Amino acid sequence: MLDFNSTASINPSTFILVGIPGLEDWHIWISIPFCSMYVVALMGNILILFVIKTEAVLHEPMFYFLSMLAITDLILLTSTLPKMLGIFWFSLHEINFHACLTQMFFIHAFSGVESGLLVAMALDRYVAICSPLRHSSILTNSVVAQIGLVALVRGLVLMMPHPFLVRRWPYCLSNVVPHTYCEHMAVVKLACADISINSHYSLAVIILIVGTDVTCLSLSYVQILHTVFNLPSKEARLKTLSTCGSHICVILTFYIPALFSFLTHRFSNHIPPHTHILLANMYLLAPPMLNPIIYGVRTKQIRECVLQLFMTKIS
Template structure:
């Protein structure tokens, strides 16, 4: 493996993931928060899925979308954390070339799926607050299923060209990736070719995907806020706004880390590489970790059902 950064080759059979370069001695300690996050993601999201399935009163569009978000978060974190922890714990740095591209696809796709589900949840809140009498006729179970399928297909189709483009580039410099997982830009930067097509396409997907989603969510909530302020009493306004609070917190937990990642990227020449990589990974994994906590704590019906389960078991 010592010659892997100097040998000339084309399309290597494996890549070498370095983890957090410069902090190799601290990998064991760094693994603790990441392992904790993974445990929270697994327990929290499976708990939400279990509660929504068992509680008939939660069989509504809002909670169906929440289940979709939980599944998306589970797939996203499982695409990243098991390999990351194997690097930290067992120094298992090698990853097959095809497995690397597959990991890249799943990370990008399900990150975009999460963004699309937030748009669907914003639409649900818009219909529930601005057109409450039509909510049950607009967001029927078949419509919710079609929205979920559309979000999944959109993400898959938009992100599929990225690994396909990455596969066609010749790699003749090195197979060492200074990351704990196969980040798209980190992989294609190793290619001995003009990768502007990949870079421009990735930027276009970000702008048309995440950017457009953020715009749609903003527009939805402008209408929601206007409708709330038209309510006659303060109690009615607070109660209606409370139905959106969990969703708003989850949106902030999703999009604010993106802003920090962009800011850190701008300061990449100033900040140490290990800080940049560590912070970017925390920002990627923070939303899936926070989502079950946010919805479990702030959603009264889920919280009540969770307490009732503990009470029934005598906890």
């Protein structure tokens, strides 16, 4: 096994991020929807944070979790989109080796944090719908803070080994990463060494996070739907089902492209690279854009506070 001192001299000083292989001539056009989604996601998440902070009526568990989700989305966006747009607009393909490892850590760690927060929000909905009278006593401010801290620490701790493992390997074959950002396996595949430890550890982490979180989400929504279908009012059933359906769409938008990207890196050589990378980008872009809309605009309290805020500004 190579040590850090011996490999430091054969680590490249920079990596070259290709962008989207095979679609280089289309980078400018692809950047238009990407940039639009980026702007919408930034404005939406910042607005959500501002409204929740300034409106005392929104200081409740669901909105605390929504604030944590908005911060996580902003970190994910800031970690990837500025560099990605630099590649598309100005052909700034180079990224410093250590900056690449930092980007890798933030992307994978906060993707794990976001997964945990989606579970936390499903838990909040489960308690609110299935045990409404006990909601305030179960999800106190201290419990909410502890759940958020657990989601954060889990994501950071489980993903911490990734950059250290990547740094151990020599990159004597190539420093060209066929991706728009420093995705873990896309970088590791460039190493001229046995990378099985990276692959096995990454697989174990994904199974642990996704397996645990998807199971919790499934159980929560099964119980929620069971309770909803027993509601006496048809109007109440439809309203709750509409909300749950929107939340499930956001969850699927997050997990399906993420799993597709993860699995194609390991088990499929038949997927065109541009298809794989476009979907990998969507799982970083789509949820931060959709979360403020689904969890924010479609939530009555936030919608009323936002309208009141704009009406006050106009008057």
